Amino acid sequence: MTATVTQPAPRASRRETSRQRREMWLLMLPAMVPVLLFSVGPLLYGIGLAFTDARNTRVHQTSFVGLENFTRMLADEQFWSSFQIGAIWSVTVTALQFLAALGLALLLNMNLRFRSVARVLAVVPWAMPPVVIGLMWKLVYHPDAGILNDLLGTDVNWLADFSLALPAIIVVGVWTGMPQTTVVLLAGLQNVPKELYEAVEVDGAGRWRRFWNITLPQLRPVIVAITSLDFVWNFNQFGLVYVLTQGGPGGRTRLPMLFAYEEAFRYRAAGYASMLGLAMAIVVLAVLGLYLWRQMREAR
Amino acid sequence: MRRVPPYLALFAYVVFLAFPLLWLLSTALKTPQEMALTSPTWIPREPTLANFADAFGEQDLVGAALRSLVVALSSSLITVLISLPAAYAMARYRSLVSRIAVGWVLVSQVFPFILIVIPLFLIMRDLELVNTLPGLVAVHVTFTLPFALWMLQGYVRAVPRELEEAAAVDGAGRLRSIASVVAPLLAPGVVATLLFAFISSWNEFLFALVFLQDPDVMTLPLTLVRFTGPEGVARLGPLAAASLMATIPSLIFFAIIQRRLKSGLMAGAVKG
Structure with a gap:
């Protein structure tokens, strides 16, 4: 890609560069308008709302309340339980997604028959609307008409059980997110130079040592990138869980996103919900920052 | 063994x-x-196949599918139309603005949508865009834009700059050299981006849930979820049938780009 890097001519006249600059602004403008209007603007507005008592109703005089929402949040038991569930959900789903996807990617990278069947199947969940995935698994988990109780010989209402609902939706989360991770890891595997393997083959290294000493270190940047992305996506998950459980039973699957949504659009507490959103952003940034910083330090 | x-x-x-x-x-x-x-x-x-017929009869699924189609088509076309020039600028001029644009692409992936959805709802309400399809299109365009930009600028970078310069030497103006040299080479990338934007909009749930509260304007995912309301076993058949039909566009999309997924799309999107 280096060949296409733009090098301004060494003695480009000033008029030339200002013309270029005008041209660039002109080209960027159509994309910048909606982004500023519907994305950057609302984001800043939202951060501001977190420090007000804004209500999601037409007749309400919004006033600045400082850190009131923040202290209310810290005293709110629902906040702690929701973020705890969010942490369990996003860490477990990300870890399981990664392990399952790594296994599948390694298999798909081998010269196995029926590989193409698995390859197509592995992408299907990616192609499905999250709402449809949720509905489909609802049919699987359905206490009467579902297949799972029949297969296991159990009589459980999976999605309404206090201790089983969270594990049940975690399985769905893994099923949903595995494809992206698999595709990315597979691409990474295929980019590992073959010569590296040939070199250790001479040394008589076994399969396990080849994996541990070459494949994993070579994959490392890809692994760090995709697990970070998966974590962010999982932490911000909404549609899937909304369809499956609506956060129930008794809030056992109420991820932070669902909690904030309820506060904003059911109880109309726009200010408080914005504070929850801000807290989510901070958690994500802190976890990502820590993770990437550690990875970078170890890589050196 | x-x-x-x-x-x-x-x-x-x-x-x-x-x-x-x-x-x-x-x-x-x-x-x-x-x-x-x-x-x-x-x-x-x-x-x-009675469930499929039933599904069509119930809950205005056909109407919802048509509305989803209109929203997805318009938002994907607009997304590509406005991000193509910007992607070209990002790939060809190295400047602070394009670096900020790249930064925004990354930031937009990290921020929880809820933080944006609340103020956006207040803004849309003041603009009288709640419960309207154009309002949803505007939102879908905004949120597909970062990734579309990222994909497109990767494809632009893959077109050798020398080709453009050669056209310029031959006396073609900048616009003509773009139209006749760059555009044809970009076509596959543009199609991939269009499809990506279409599917993102077709599948999108949260924004639709917040902005469309009137059943008469709901898109397909919302109508499907409303379907589940009364938990009668008898309704599960039509629900499954409708879910299958809602998946068809995405499946076609992935069938088309399956081969590109392994290398092309990811290379264009991730490595740039």
């Missing part, structure tokens, strides 16, 4: 991935009588 464990593992993956899909298909083909049986059957005894 050393090959047996990998095959077993592959088989386990195939079962895990396929069984919910097969169950959805099986449910969609069953009669209400069979749905009510105490021990569910994998293969419907009397496969029927």
Whole structure:
């Protein structure tokens, strides 16, 4: 890609560069308008709302309340339980997604028959609307008409059980997110130079040592990138869980996103919900920052 | 014999991935009588397409599908139209603005949508855009834009700059050189981006849930979720049928780009 890097001519006249600059602004403008209007603007507005008592109703005089929402949040038991569930959900789903996807990617990278069947199947969940995935698994988990109780010989209402609902939706989360991770890891595997393997083959290294000493270190940047992305996506998950459980039973699957949504659009507490959103952003940034910083330090 | 464990593992993956899909298909083909049986059957005894007909009759699913189609088509076209020039600028001029644009692409992936959805709802309400499809299109365009930009600028970078310069030497103006040299080479990338934007909008749920509260304007995912309201077993068949139909556009999309997924799309999107 280096060949296409733009090098301004060494003695480009000033008029030339200002013309270029005008041209660039002109080209960027159509994309910048909606982004500023519907994305950057609302984001800043939202951060501001977190420090007000804004209500999601037409007749309400919004006033600045400082850190009131923040202290209310810290005293709110629902906040702690929701973020705890969010942490369990996003860490477990990300870890399981990664392990399952790594296994599948390694298999798909081998010269196995029926590989193409698995390859197509592995992408299907990616192609499905999250709402449809949720509905489909609802049919699987359905206490009467579902297949799972029949297969296991159990009589459980999976999605309404206090201790089983969270594990049940975690399985769905893994099923949903595995494809992206698999595709990315597979691409990474295929980019590992073959010569590296040939070199250790001479040394008589076994399969396990080849994996541990070459494949994993070579994959490392890809692994760090995709697990970070998966974590962010999982932490911000909404549609899937909304369809499956609506956060129930008794809030056992109420991820932070669902909690904030309820506060904003059911109880109309726009200010408080914005504070929850801000807290989510901070958690994500802190976890990502820590993770990437550690990875970078170890890589050196 | 050393090959047996990998095959077993592959088989386990195939079962895990396929069984919910097969169950959805099986449910969609069953009669209400069979749905009510105490021990569910994998293969419907009397496969029927009645559920598909029922699904079409209920809840204005056809209307919802048409609205989803309109929203997805308009937002994907607008997204590509406005991000193409910007992607060109990002790829060709190295400047602070394009670096900020790249930064925004990354930031937009990290921020929880809820933080944006609340103020956006207040803004849209003041603009009288709540419960309207143009309002939803505007939101979908904004949120597909970062990734579309990222994909497109990767494709632009892949077009050698020398080609453009050669056209310029031949006396073609900048616009003409772009139209006649860059555009044809970009076409596959543009199609991939269009499809990506279409599917993102077709599948999108949260914004639609917040901005469309009137059943008369709801898009397909919302109408599907409303379908589940009363939990009657008899309605599961039509629900499964409708879910299958809602998946068809995405499946076509992935069938088209399946081959590009492995290398092309990811290279264009991730590495730039």
